[in-house]
Amino acid sequence: MLPLEGVRVVEAAQMIAGPLAGMVLAEQGADVIKVELADGVGDRMRLLGSRRGDVSALFHGINRGKRSVCLDTKTEIGLEAMQKLCATADVFLQNFRPGAAERMGIGEAALRANNPDLIYVSVSGFGTTGPNASEKVYDYVVQALTGMAALQADSDGTPMLTRQFIVDKVTALTVSQAITAALFQRERGHGGQHLEIAMLDVGLWFFWPDGLMDRTMLGDDVNHAPHFSNMYDVKATTDGHVALIAMGNRSWPSLCAAFNPDWLSDPRFMTMEDREANSQALDTEFNAAIAKLTTAECVAAMREHDVPGAAVVPLSEVHEVPQVVHNQSLVEHDAGAAGMIREAKPPVAFMGAERTLPGSAPHLGEHTADVLAALGYDDATVAAITGH
DSSP states (O other): OOTTTTOEEEEEOOTTHHHHHHHHHHHTTOEEEEEEESSSOOSGGGGSSSEETTEEHHHHHHHTTOEEEEEOTTSHHHHHHHHHHHHTOSEEEEOOOTTHHHHHTOSHHHHHTTOTTOEEEEEESSOSSSTTTTSOOOHHHHHHHHTHHHHTOOTTOOOOOOSSOHHHHHHHHHHHHHHHHHHHHIIIIIOOOEEEEEHHHHHHHHHHHHHTGGGTSOSSOOOOOOOGGGGOOEEEOSSSEEEEOOOSTTTHHHHHHHHOGGGGGOGGGSSHHHHHHTHHHHHHHHHHHHHTSOHHHHHHHHHHTTOOEEEOOOGGGGGGOHHHHHHTOEEEEEOGGGOEEEEEOOSOOOTTSOOOOOOOOOOTTTTHHHHHHHTTOOHHHHHHHHTO
16 A cells, blocks of 8 residues: 555646656555646647657656546636535645636635645745746746856856756655645644745755855855865766766775776875865876776776776666666556656655556546546536536
C-alpha cells in the first residue's frame, strides 16, 4: 500500500511546477484529478516538444498516473461541477496568476465554504503581492533573478542558464512535500490550511546555501575562499570527457596516484591552500594529464585509486549505464496515450510497495464522464457539461 492512497487531489495547474507536484502525489498513491480547459487543447504542455497524439513526452513525464477532466468554469454548470468536485477533495492545487482563481469562483473562500478541511495550495511565480506579482513567470526568469544564471557564467563572464527546468522542478518537490506536511498536520487535528508557494522564494531557498555562500556571512572578518562551482568542470580525454573533483586533502593523494604521482611532492600543490593559490597551474597540468588518456583509461584509473568521478555519458546511452540497469531505474512499456516509451520509475521505495509506475498520462478529458457521474450527474447533464 502506498502512503497517500485514499487522498484525493484536484489539480488545476498547467506547465511544470504544479503538475509535477501533483504527479509526485500520484506516484505515492493519491487520486489526482487534473482539471483542464474544455477547449480541445487543455494543458498547453500537451503540445510542447516531442509528442504522440495529444500527449507530449514532457506532458507524460509530469502528468502520469492522473485522471483528466475537462470543465469550463465560465459556465454556471461547469463552475458548479468544479465546486462539487473540490468538495470531495483533500487537496486543491492551482497555479493561476494571483487573483485569477477568485475571479473564476474557485478561490480559497469559495471552496472552503463547502469543504472546511480542504488544503488549498496556491503556486505562483512571485507571490500574491509586490511589484512583480501580476507578471507571467517561467523557470528562466527565476534563474536570472536569483543569481543562478550569473553563477553559470562562461569563461568570458557571460551569464548562462541551466538548460533544464530546474526551478520548476524544485518548486514541484517543495509543493508536494508541503502538501504531505499539511495533510499530516490536518491528521493531528489542526484542520486544512492555505499554502502559498512562490517560485522566486523556492529558487532562492534552493540556490542560496552553495550558490550564494559567499554572500551569506556579512562583515569584514570573513575568510573568503574560491567558490566550489569553480571546481565543477569536465575534462577532455582522447575520445570523450570525464567529470571529477578531487582537491580535498583526503582525496588529493588518490588523485595524484591515479594521474601523476609527481604532483604529491610539487611545492605548488602541497596543501589545499597551495592548490587554491595555484589553481590555474594545477588545472593546466590536470587537463594535460587526462588529455593523454582515453575515457576508459581515465575511468579505470579513478576506480583503481578510489577517485570519485565518471565518464560523461551521451544522452543516447544513459539507459545503458550499468548501475542504472542494475537499479532498474528505467522501464520501457506501453504507456497508453503516450504509446511505447522509456521512462524513470519513482525514486522512492516504500516498505511493502514496489517502485511501480502510477499509470499513463491521460488523454484530454479521458475521465470526465466517469468523474461527473460519480458526483451524481446523470447522462444528460454530463452531455450538457461536456458538450457531447
